[in-house]
Amino acid sequence: MITYPRYLARQSEPQSLLIGLGNAGINIMDRLISQAGFPMESLAINTDQQSISNTLASKKISMGQMTTHGLGTGGDPEIGLDAAKESAGEIQRAIAGANIIFICAGLGGGTGSGAAPLLAEMAKQNGSLVIAVVTSPFSFEGRRRSQQAAASLRDITRFADAILHFENDRMSELIEPHAEVRETFAICDNLLFRSISSLNRIVTSTGPIPVSLPDMLTVLRHSDDSCLFGCGEANGENRGHHALESALRSPLLDRGRLLHDAGRLLVHISGPPSLSMEEVSEIMREISNNLSPSAMLNLGVSATHDHSSPLTVAIIGRCGTAKRTSVPPKVTPDLALLSQSQQTVPPASKPEQTEAPFFEIPVAHTAHPPEKAPAPKVQQPLLPLDPVTRGRFDKIEPTIVEGQDLDVPTFLRMKLKK
Amino acid sequence: MAREKIHVGLEIGTTKVCAVVAECRRDGEVRLLGVGESPSRGVRKGEIVDFQNASNCVHDALSDAEERSDHEIKSVWLAVTGSHIESSNHRRSVTIEGGGEITEKEIEDIASKDKEVSLPKDNDILHSILQQYYVDGREGVIDPIGIGGSKLEADYHIIHGVVNRIQSTIRCVRKIGIDVEDVVVNSVASAHTILDDQKKASGVVVIDIGGGVTDYIVYENGAVRQSGVIAIGGDHITNDLCIGLRIPITRAEKLKIEEGSAFLENLSGTEKITLKNDTGFSGKEIDRSMLNLIIHSRLHELFGILRNRIQEVVPIHLLGSGIILTGGCSLIKGVREVAESVFEVPVHFAHAQSITGPTSAFDNPQLSTCIGLVKYAHAVDADAPQESFLNRFISSITRKLHLI
Numbered sequence: 001m002i003t004y005p006r007y008l009a010r011q012s013e014p015q016s017l018l019i020g021l022g023n024a025g026i027n028i029m030d031r032l033i034s035q036a037g038f039p040m041e042s043l044a045i046n047t048d049q050q051s052i053s054n055t056l057a058s059k060k061i062s063m064g065q066m067t068t069h070g071l072g073t074g075g076d077p078e079i080g081l082d083a084a085k086e087s088a089g090e091i092q093r094a095i096a097g098a099n100i101i102f103i104c105a106g107l108g109g110g111t112g113s114g115a116a117p118l119l120a121e122m123a124k125q126n127g128s129l130v131i132a133v134v135t136s137p138f139s140f141e142g143r144r145r146s147q148q149a150a151a152s153l154r155d156i157t158r159f160a161d162a163i164l165h166f167e168n169d170r171m172s173e174l175i176e177p178h179a180e181v182r183e184t185f186a187i188c189d190n191l192l193f194r195s196i197s198s199l200n201r202i203v204t205s206t207g208p209i210p211v212s213l214p215d216m217l218t219v220l221r222h223s224d225d226s227c228l229f230g231c232g233e234a235n236g237e238n239r240g241h242h243a244l245e246s247a248l249r250s251p252l253l254d255r256g257r258l259l260h261d262a263g264r265l266l267v268h269i270s271g272p273p274s275l276s277m278e279e280v281s282e283i284m285r286e287i288s289n290n291l292s293p294s295a296m297l298n299l300g301v302s303a304t305h306d307h308s309s310p311l312t313v314a315i316i317g318r319c320g321t322a323k324r325t326s327v328p329p330k331v332t333p334d335l336a337l338l339s340q341s342q343q344t345v346p347p348a349s350k351p352e353q354t355e356a357p358f359f360e361i362p363v364a365h366t367a368h369p370p371e372k373a374p375a376p377k378v379q380q381p382l383l384p385l386d387p388v389t390r391g392r393f394d395k396i397e398p399t400i401v402e403g404q405d406l407d408v409p410t411f412l413r414m415k416l417k418k
Numbered sequence: 419m420a421r422e423k424i425h426v427g428l429e430i431g432t433t434k435v436c437a438v439v440a441e442c443r444r445d446g447e448v449r450l451l452g453v454g455e456s457p458s459r460g461v462r463k464g465e466i467v468d469f470q471n472a473s474n475c476v477h478d479a480l481s482d483a484e485e486r487s488d489h490e491i492k493s494v495w496l497a498v499t500g501s502h503i504e505s506s507n508h509r510r511s512v513t514i515e516g517g518g519e520i521t522e523k524e525i526e527d528i529a530s531k532d533k534e535v536s537l538p539k540d541n542d543i544l545h546s547i548l549q550q551y552y553v554d555g556r557e558g559v560i561d562p563i564g565i566g567g568s569k570l571e572a573d574y575h576i577i578h579g580v581v582n583r584i585q586s587t588i589r590c591v592r593k594i595g596i597d598v599e600d601v602v603v604n605s606v607a608s609a610h611t612i613l614d615d616q617k618k619a620s621g622v623v624v625i626d627i628g629g630g631v632t633d634y635i636v637y638e639n640g641a642v643r644q645s646g647v648i649a650i651g652g653d654h655i656t657n658d659l660c661i662g663l664r665i666p667i668t669r670a671e672k673l674k675i676e677e678g679s680a681f682l683e684n685l686s687g688t689e690k691i692t693l694k695n696d697t698g699f700s701g702k703e704i705d706r707s708m709l710n711l712i713i714h715s716r717l718h719e720l721f722g723i724l725r726n727r728i729q730e731v732v733p734i735h736l737l738g739s740g741i742i743l744t745g746g747c748s749l750i751k752g753v754r755e756v757a758e759s760v761f762e763v764p765v766h767f768a769h770a771q772s773i774t775g776p777t778s779a780f781d782n783p784q785l786s787t788c789i790g791l792v793k794y795a796h797a798v799d800a801d802a803p804q805e806s807f808l809n810r811f812i813s814s815i816t817r818k819l820h821l822i
Contacts, residue, residue, distance in 0.1 A: 236536075237506075391657040392667060396462050399501060399649035401723055406650055409658035410715040 016040045016200055017098030017128075021116055022080075023051055024106020024135065030056050031189045032196060040102075040200065043094050045119070047083045047111045048072035059094055063087035063115070073110025077148050080114020092122055100203060101128045102196055103160070107149035108137035117155035124159045129203075129213070132160040133196055135188070138168045161217050164195055164229065164316075191250070194231045198314035202268045207302025211268060215298045219266045219316055228258050228265075228317040233310040239271075240279040243313040244286055248400060250315075259290040265317035268300040272309050275301070283313060286403035423799060424451070426483070427607070427791025428494040430472060430587060432630025432653055433746060434458045435479040437494070438788040439487035442796040453785065454483025463649040464499040464604075464631040466586055477594045493597035495791040498544070498587050499604040499631050501649035503579040507549070507731075508535055511571040520553065520562045520570055528572045541578045544603050549573035549641035558639075575642040577603050599795065605633035605645050607790030610797065612742055612768040613637065620738030623728060624768070625757075626787065627747035629653050632720060636728055636737070644731045650720050652747045655713055662712045663704050669693060673709070680714040680752035710752075717753055721760035734761055744768035744783040 018040045020029030026044050033042055033056045044057035049070030052062050064083020073079040101123040105112035123130045136149040202211050232246030393407040427438045437454040456478035460468025484491050510531045512524055532546050551559040553567040588598050608626045618637040626633045629652045635645040659670040677691055695701030740763040757765040
């Protein structure tokens, strides 16, 4: 039901472009670039002149020279949007020619929240496949920032083909409580890095079992759920098992427990030429042990020519539609908007974008478009509070053996009693 | 009474901290002098999560042991466990130089090849246990010294763990001013208590189901074939009961100890267990069938995981001495029957052997690791080169000469 631009199928060599927007986005992008051999063009966009001069990106745009004088937005998304409008022409020239655009941004601040929706729209008009990789702020950063992030995320949803949404709050589970601040952000960035590189691998790789683009887009279509993502790699003996185990350890999968709720799941396995069918089937067996029977599972397998490359397992999914009945009806309006916007409707959608974050009173929010109601200020309530019970083992490292969380009582997992 | 070499074994378990003081005589006998115990706090799944609390518990247990044994503890042998501990088998080889006769040099060379084993970055080797030698590909050589050949190979069983996590356990003991002589993995220590050479030779599995983790070790032909840790233990049963029967965790623990059973047969289905009311708990009636089912399913699953892991290395039915259960959880009624139905070989309970002393504590499966630590220490002592009387005399004279 979801269409994608034809030319993607025609062109043999997809041109990926990675855009880092705002400080957070540029940080993530720099991390990606500094990994040797990352095959992407990169573009840094920021309102803050200083940060942009230090980035590793091959192309840089310091947007909104007139609006901000190169001094940043001061956390105001409206200024961010104005700055993006001012430099729209420049951005359009920079993104022309790319047919897959990754937009990295940290939502909640000025530049990221303000400019990301417009950037996504321009990228869409450019005819590209738009994949947004965004983080929402820690809850301790304040209510205003999470509102700005939520509003911006809703707007991005209209234009982006796929959204990977990471909640910083959840990511902090990755980290020990006493970790240094710098370390914390480095680990978050690293998770994003791995997600983007595995997405890029999925899109660009050809292999014995390729993942079709529509498959991936369906999995990633809905942004109001945080996506489920886990990625792990391993070498050597028993690598399939180890790679899967480290993928499941991702906090965005709630250490494997959320797999059970996944309505759609995309599993991509890539490895060196020695990757065997047995390894693939073993990994899939372990994953399907954890899945609910109604889940849709898409599998992709690719093999590289590099003998030394590790076996990588990437799991991308979203929560089951059965639980979130509010999701499916939204698909059609989104699509309708999307096709409209490909002509010229920016004025229609823009006032909303600029106003929404500005009304701080939630009443004004709910009164606006009716579809906003099911998405309250933070997405947090959607993920935890699962029926899975771990009791006293809740806070400590889980025991995951053969893909099962053994801290959950056996009789519950075996459905002996409900 | 003059005492000979005294060793102290300390296990910081999930349910309790336990210290054993024992005298190791030169004739090989180990005599128990005292056992100190303290309920454990701040330990989950065999690893320390609350440093201060755990350290206090260690202090309590050690002072208890000191009091009972009338011995001042200065250093301990420490048992470690945790899900991070893993094992693997490796083969290594050396070429025999010179006249083709294997000498101690080759044996040392091959033993010192531990560094060549590739491990995960944060891990270090805890034990490197010899399985067997091969001379020119010939299997089953027990003592190769003096045998001629051109190539000596050896199989080693390597047990390794994450350094930082082991060190936090060591720090917990050092913090109260007690030295740690060495760390020993739980399963290796338990095996020292429970197994004799005959059992090791015929093949056996020791399964130590503790409070937080289950350690296991597999022997075949006298050598360790496999070992490992699964972070499942008695705590999980308690937690299952707490969730399944909707009772507080302390009541669940008590219920497990007093009434816990894994039998599914001969249940009428109507039998009830009454829990008395208590502060903050209004009393409750519980179906025995439900209680048994919860415990049974947990143990059945645990044994199933163990069976799969062991089968990867050795066929279980070839292990002549079957399975030996120990650890606190082996006290649950019916655990043996569950194990027998999963493994399909005879299952026994461990009885600590050849240790004498004033208490009957050594029959308690909860102590098998601690006693094993002492025995391990004793075995290490016995292996260490003994200084003869003459040597000691000479060295004392040379020291004195230096002083002048």
